Amino acid sequence: xxxxxxxxxxxxxxxxxxxxxxxxxxxxxxxxxxxxxxxxxxxxxxxxxxxxxxxxxxxxxxxxxxxxxxxxxxxxxxxxxxxxxxxxxxxxxxxxxxxxxxxxxxxxxxxxxxxxxxxxxxxxxxxxxxxxxxxxxxxxxxxxxxxxxxxxxxxxxxxxxxxxxxxxxxxxxxxxxxxxxxxxxxxxxxxxxxxxxxxxxxxxxxxxxxxxxxxxxxxxxxxxxxxxxxxxxxxxxxxxx
Amino acid sequence: xxxxxxxxxxxxxxxxxxxxxxxxxxxxxxxxxxxxxxxxxxxxxxxxxxxxxxxxxxxxxxxxxxxxxxxxxxxxxxxxxxxxxxxxxxxxxxxxxxxxxxxxxxxxxxxxxxxxxxxxxxxxxxxxxxxxxxxxxxxxxxxxxxxxxxxxxxxxxxxxxxxxxxxxxxxxxxxxxxxxxxxxxxxxxxxxxxxxxxxxxxxxxxxxxxxxxxxxxxxxxxxxxxxxxxxxxxxxxxxxxxxxxxxxxxxxxxxxxxxxxxxxxxxxxxxxxxxxxxxxxxxxxxxxxxxxxxxxxxxxxxxxxxxxxxxxxxxxxxxxxxxxxxxxxxxxxxxxxxxxxxxxxxxxxxxxxxxxxxxxxxxxxxxxxxxxxxxxxxxxxxxxxxxxxxxxxxxxxxxxxxxxxxxxxxxxxxxxxxxxxxxxxxxxxxxxxxxxxxxxxxxxxxxxxxxxxxxxxxxxxxxxxxxxxxxxxxxxxxxxxxxxxxxxxxxxxxxxxxxxxxxxxxxxxxxxxxxxxxxxxxxxxxxxxxxxxxxx
Numbered sequence: 001x002x003x004x005x006x007x008x009x010x011x012x013x014x015x016x017x018x019x020x021x022x023x024x025x026x027x028x029x030x031x032x033x034x035x036x037x038x039x040x041x042x043x044x045x046x047x048x049x050x051x052x053x054x055x056x057x058x059x060x061x062x063x064x065x066x067x068x069x070x071x072x073x074x075x076x077x078x079x080x081x082x083x084x085x086x087x088x089x090x091x092x093x094x095x096x097x098x099x100x101x102x103x104x105x106x107x108x109x110x111x112x113x114x115x116x117x118x119x120x121x122x123x124x125x126x127x128x129x130x131x132x133x134x135x136x137x138x139x140x141x142x143x144x145x146x147x148x149x150x151x152x153x154x155x156x157x158x159x160x161x162x163x164x165x166x167x168x169x170x171x172x173x174x175x176x177x178x179x180x181x182x183x184x185x186x187x188x189x190x191x192x193x194x195x196x197x198x199x200x201x202x203x204x205x206x207x208x209x210x211x212x213x214x215x216x217x218x219x220x221x222x223x224x225x226x227x228x229x230x231x232x233x234x235x236x237x238x239x240x241x
Numbered sequence: 242x243x244x245x246x247x248x249x250x251x252x253x254x255x256x257x258x259x260x261x262x263x264x265x266x267x268x269x270x271x272x273x274x275x276x277x278x279x280x281x282x283x284x285x286x287x288x289x290x291x292x293x294x295x296x297x298x299x300x301x302x303x304x305x306x307x308x309x310x311x312x313x314x315x316x317x318x319x320x321x322x323x324x325x326x327x328x329x330x331x332x333x334x335x336x337x338x339x340x341x342x343x344x345x346x347x348x349x350x351x352x353x354x355x356x357x358x359x360x361x362x363x364x365x366x367x368x369x370x371x372x373x374x375x376x377x378x379x380x381x382x383x384x385x386x387x388x389x390x391x392x393x394x395x396x397x398x399x400x401x402x403x404x405x406x407x408x409x410x411x412x413x414x415x416x417x418x419x420x421x422x423x424x425x426x427x428x429x430x431x432x433x434x435x436x437x438x439x440x441x442x443x444x445x446x447x448x449x450x451x452x453x454x455x456x457x458x459x460x461x462x463x464x465x466x467x468x469x470x471x472x473x474x475x476x477x478x479x480x481x482x483x484x485x486x487x488x489x490x491x492x493x494x495x496x497x498x499x500x501x502x503x504x505x506x507x508x509x510x511x512x513x514x515x516x517x518x519x520x521x522x523x524x525x526x527x528x529x530x531x532x533x534x535x536x537x538x539x540x541x542x543x544x545x546x547x548x549x550x551x552x553x554x555x556x557x558x559x560x561x562x563x564x565x566x567x568x569x570x571x572x573x574x575x576x577x578x579x580x581x582x583x584x585x586x587x588x589x590x591x592x593x594x595x596x597x598x599x600x601x602x603x604x605x606x607x608x609x610x611x612x613x614x615x616x617x618x619x620x621x622x623x624x625x626x627x628x629x630x631x632x633x634x635x636x637x638x639x640x641x642x643x644x645x646x647x648x649x650x651x652x653x654x655x656x657x658x659x660x661x662x663x664x665x666x667x668x669x670x671x672x673x674x675x676x677x678x679x680x681x682x683x684x685x686x687x688x689x690x691x692x693x694x695x696x697x698x699x700x701x702x703x704x705x706x707x708x709x710x711x712x713x714x715x716x717x718x719x720x721x722x723x724x725x726x727x728x729x730x731x732x733x734x735x736x737x738x739x740x741x742x743x744x745x746x747x748x749x750x751x752x753x754x755x756x757x758x759x760x761x762x763x764x765x766x767x768x769x770x771x772x773x774x775x776x777x
Binding site (some may be wrong): 004007023034035172174175176179180 | 291420461465
């Protein structure tokens, strides 16, 4: 039998082998790229127009999340407060705050650049242009009220905001991440209605974090899911409607 | 001459080198339709030796392109093009261009899918089940039928892919890991279907290709011997006003060299060595064993698409066996539809595909057609016997409702027409068989149409609607026929249509020693191979 292939065809495996390695590398890179948290904007913490510190307000002063995010229990959307909410405390009305006028705090209060921005916003009626951090696509609906009232703490999605100087995205917000909890809600349920003793505030991030990390959570969560008759939906139309 | 028994005639032919016309008994067409159970009809006619078998089968590829081929190819390719345009239009515009309307959301697309998958059953039945049952007459049609299977399953696979509407989401048919953490519904027969058809296609393709390797190597050797010859194309035929230099244009191409490489690549280094044949025989038997359950499973799973639902008229346990019988029925009909013209068009093919082979296939058509007819009767009987009025109204509506014409076309083509094969004159008259196979192809298409139009009267009478296909539906269907024929014509032109080594294995020369049990089992390739090697 005569030779079928010319000699140069011996090169083909030598060319294909590195190409195959390259292809495999590209596929691996693509996988890592899209699965990586960075692609999903975890850790996104943009500079805000006002350097509002959750660490001071929530962590140090012990304010409840719902003092500012007022509609989280009755609305799909957890609202960002209007400037007027800030003005409840950070007012600059000299007529009503005579007692404080001489204090050092008051002086700082008057000249602090963040508060100057706030007051300017209040006087002009122009809202502060807060930058949105947590964003899911328009075709997916996330009702805050349903989750909070069912006993899912702010902590489960937003993390320890009470420790943050600047708010950052804590989880991927990918659909797989949503389903992780919908398939195993007992890992995140807290006793917000006091069904198993003293109620736990969903906004008490420190307590909730400890509870969820505790070994008894699985059993307690399962019992809560049973008592609350929770069956988190997993069908498409649960969120895509 | 009419008193001569055909095998006797063939034997005489072998020793005396008489021309074929002298030893063939005209009363039994080509001498293979013997009714005497003591005589075994020859499987290869025409006083051939191994070399002439190789020469004839390879000659269909190597000789000048037959005159009818380019015209047939151009027509088929254009029809395929129309189908592709229809699919493109569908993708650009959306599934609304089809005639789908509530409540009939499974229309021609699903009809065509099931029809093509059904047609794709003959190949594996002939290659695998008939191989295990040692039906030697299959060797002249198995390659042909397997090719038909592959192309039919390709056509079938197109339809679910475009039926999903958003074709760019068709990957969701497969359970692939993704960041959405969702999977197809493993409890849905639609997913089982993906696995069933996917497995079937893979195994059929492997079986077909593996069986072809020795023949591709034969082609490689033959074309390599002539590889320095160049082929000159042209001058082309052209309409009159074309300038002379275009008309007289000739192109010289090293086609033999290209052919040598292509066949050389595809034959995977096959050298006709004893060890190669040994492995080949084992692999062939293994694949036959793997394919055999698939013949039964694939169309059973396709029938689950309907039977697992709760629609009256679909939710029946008879569906799997009845679908399998129907699939084999339509597959054999389609093999004959293609085989009969090919047998006339390719010189010498009648020596391999004998009248008896065709008669055998007609018998299978009658058996499976009767099974299908029985299933139609049982559906009505169970509807009556089950005393479920929804089921009853479904079946009454099938036969006497708005789609009565489809139902009775189906009965005429599927139940009545194959019954003529009880008569010997019917199953030995080639033109008549051809007509009946066309009837069966039509009937089996209508069977699936009858099934899907069950949807037109669902549980909510206010939603009832008469389903009509749109022009795009029709163009897609005709287009799929074009794709099928295009692939098939390419197969006829470039691949040995008959399994050369297997045909040699059933010839008289392959088994000269009646008591040589060494060659007694298997399908006799082993012996033929030494000769194949010698023939080159």
